[in-house]
Amino acid sequence: MPSIPRRNxxxxxxxxxxxxxxxxxxxxxxxxxxxxxxxxxxxxxIEVLLDEPIGTIAPELYGHFTEHLGGVIxxxxxxxxxxxxxxxxxxxxxxxxxxxxxxxxxxxxxxGCFADSYDxxxxxxxxxxxxxxxxxxxxxxxxxxxxGGPAKYDPNEFGTTEFLRFCRLIGAQPYLAANVRTLPAxxxxxxxxxxxxxxxxTSWSNVRAAAGDREPYQVRYWxxxxxxxxxxxxxxxxxxxxxxxxxxxxxxPQFDVDLAFIASGPNGGDVEWTRRLLTALAARGSxxxxxxxxxxxYCSAPDAGAxxxxxxxxxxxxxxxxxxxxxxxxxxxxxxxxxxxxxxxxKLVVDEWGAWHKNAPIVDPSHLFESQSTIRDALVTGxxxxxxxxxxxxxxxxxxxxxxxxxxxxxxxxxxxFVVTPAYHVFAMYAAHQGAQSVRTVVSAPRVxxxxxxxxxxxFWGLNGSCSRRGREVTLTVTNPSFSEPRExxxxxxxxAIGTARVxxxxxxxxxxxxxxxxxxxxxxxxxxISARDVRGVFRFPPASVTKLAITLAG
Ligand code: AHR
Numbered sequence: 004m005p006s007i008p009r010r011n012x013x014x015x016x017x018x019x020x021x022x023x024x025x026x027x028x029x030x031x032x033x034x035x036x037x038x039x040x041x042x043x044x045x046x047x048x049i050e051v052l053l054d055e056p057i058g059t060i061a062p063e064l065y066g067h068f069t070e071h072l073g074g075v076i077x078x079x080x081x082x083x084x085x086x087x088x089x090x091x092x093x094x095x096x097x098x099x100x101x102x103x104x105x106x107x108x109x110x111x112x113x114x115g116c117f118a119d120s121y122d123x124x125x126x127x128x129x130x131x132x133x134x135x136x137x138x139x140x141x142x143x144x145x146x147x148x149x150x151g152g153p154a155k156y157d158p159n160e161f162g163t164t165e166f167l168r169f170c171r172l173i174g175a176q177p178y179l180a181a182n183v184r185t186l187p188a189x190x191x192x193x194x195x196x197x198x199x200x201x202x203x204x205t206s207w208s209n210v211r212a213a214a215g216d217r218e219p220y221q222v223r224y225w226x227x228x229x230x231x232x233x234x235x236x237x238x239x240x241x242x243x244x245x246x247x248x249x250x251x252x253x254x255x256p257q258f259d260v261d262l263a264f265i266a267s268g269p270n271g272g273d274v275e276w277t278r279r280l281l282t283a284l285a286a287r288g289s290x291x292x293x294x295x296x297x298x299x300x301y302c303s304a305p306d307a308g309a310x311x312x313x314x315x316x317x318x319x320x321x322x323x324x325x326x327x328x329x330x331x332x333x334x335x336x337x338x339x340x341x342x343x344x345x346x347x348x349x350k351l352v353v354d355e356w357g358a359w360h361k362n363a364p365i366v367d368p369s370h371l372f373e374s375q376s377t378i379r380d381a382l383v384t385g386x387x388x389x390x391x392x393x394x395x396x397x398x399x400x401x402x403x404x405x406x407x408x409x410x411x412x413x414x415x416x417x418x419x420x421f422v423v424t425p426a427y428h429v430f431a432m433y434a435a436h437q438g439a440q441s442v443r444t445v446v447s448a449p450r451v452x453x454x455x456x457x458x459x460x461x462x463f464w465g466l467n468g469s470c471s472r473r474g475r476e477v478t479l480t481v482t483n484p485s486f487s488e489p490r491e492x493x494x495x496x497x498x499x500a501i502g503t504a505r506v507x508x509x510x511x512x513x514x515x516x517x518x519x520x521x522x523x524x525x526x527x528x529x530x531x532x533i534s535a536r537d538v539r540g541v542f543r544f545p546p547a548s549v550t551k552l553a554i555t556l557a558g
Pocket of ligand 1: 070114115116117229230355404405410
């Protein structure tokens with residue numbers, strides 16, 4: 004399929020008397036004004052309603068997920084203390100450095116499906132004495148060509164203490180997923196002891212202290228199983244409710260931590276499963292022991308669109324449409340929660356989301372479910388985070404799957420090589436939303452359309468986004484899903500006026516471009532400052548782009 008030269012659009016980014024010049028790779032979004040100072044050609048409109056708050060954007064919406072799966076932990080996060088790869092106590096230094104820019108709030112570990120076959124006791128104590136165990140994913144077809152190694156046989160070098168140190172290094176909170184399928188509740192209690200009991204109080208606290216960590220980890224977030232309807236035990240909702248009750252009732256040691264239990268929720272938007280689960284939990288008096296209900300949604304495109312890089316226009320829109328289903332899923336699951344939870348305590352935890360393409364590993368056969376990341380994945384990232392902001396009153400945490408070398412990767416690494424993906428750049432651009440007040444934003448734009456596989460026309464919104472406010476600082480993020488059309492857009496702030504704007508745009512020279520170890524900066528954002536003198540309130544969003552407007556209100 005033909006590639007789309009983005010430069011064509013850049014050249015026409017300015018109209019009339021605007022002061023900025025558009026050079027290649029710069030000024031992708033710029034004020035479009037006529038000599039009269041009036042907006043020209045705006046076919047789209049964004050209205051930010053500062054006086055209509057939705058809720059605070061929980062920093063935990065910017066969470067991550069690291070599973071013992073393929074190249075995520077070994078070759079991704081963990082390189083080992085003796086490695087020639089620069090590391091901090093065995094943890095890849097380049098990863099730690101890159102994480103700081105995106106302000107990671109929370110990291111989920113050790114799975115995923117892996118969690119429900121993991122015995123945390125294998126991963127503590129002196130490293131040299133830890134057992135090697137068969138990884139949950141060892142039998143996956145994708146690892147057929149792999150003979151040995153940590154993706155199949157976990158050496159347990161990376162365990163609870165190593166994970167907690169990783170969290171500490173990047174400034175994130177830990178979110179641990181307990182094994183409900185193959186371990187009893189007693190083992191869960193002991194894991195709590197290992198993490199949270201003060202040194203000298205329990206035997207497990209002494210094992211932790213002997214590893215060098217006298218201070219308790221104070222882990223707050225605990226997942227009770229994972230995908231209970233599938234790899235987490237193939238439970239019916241009622242069976243899982245019974246297990247959940249066993250794990251969280253009464254005797255769970257608290258150690259002065261406000262424990263937040265997260266129940267395994269439905270597969271995608273399975274409303275019936277959710278209803279049955281919440282009914283069964285209510286009958287067992289366990290609803291008030293739930294902080295969050297987990298849900299997962301992976302997007303994908305069928306046929307030719309399934310390839311991570313060589314997709315066509317249909318694959319482009321199919322994937323975005325699939326990602327956009329998140330909004331309907333959140334809405335329908337929330338409705339069930341709302342009906343069951345009269346006290347309005349329980350929130351949604353989207354602890355796995357991202358684009359899952361059908362692809363072979365990029366750099367090493369052990370990197371199961373690894374696939375490339377293009378500007379299409381960046382749009383999935385932007386539109387999904389915008390959905391979370393628009394539902395900041397319902398969602399308490401979200402974890403993109405997964406951090407490195409797997410599915411919706413923010414990074415790729417192999418041995419001493421390391422690169423950030425377009426999806427990573429969106430996390431960096433959007434970080435300013437964390438902790439700010441989400442405000443209602445009304446977007447109107449011509450819908451985009453394409454022909455589906457059956458030849459029938461399909462369409463999709465033409466522009467969407469979200470906005471948050473922190474004092475005089477307003478962050479407006481916008482995705483333009485059009486494969487080929489820019490959007491001239493009038494941006495109006497009700498309850499304030501734009502003083503200055505710093506506009507950061509992520510677009511690609513070609514929608515198939517990727518960042519590789521050899522060419523790490525092929526897809527990266529560019530920023531322009533718009534001074535008070537130049538602000539006219541009309542912005543151009545290039546095709547296939549994600550944009551952040553960091554606005555300082557006038558006055
Ligand atoms: O993220 C990969 C896998 O997808 C997880 O282990 C599982 O929870 C989900 O099905």
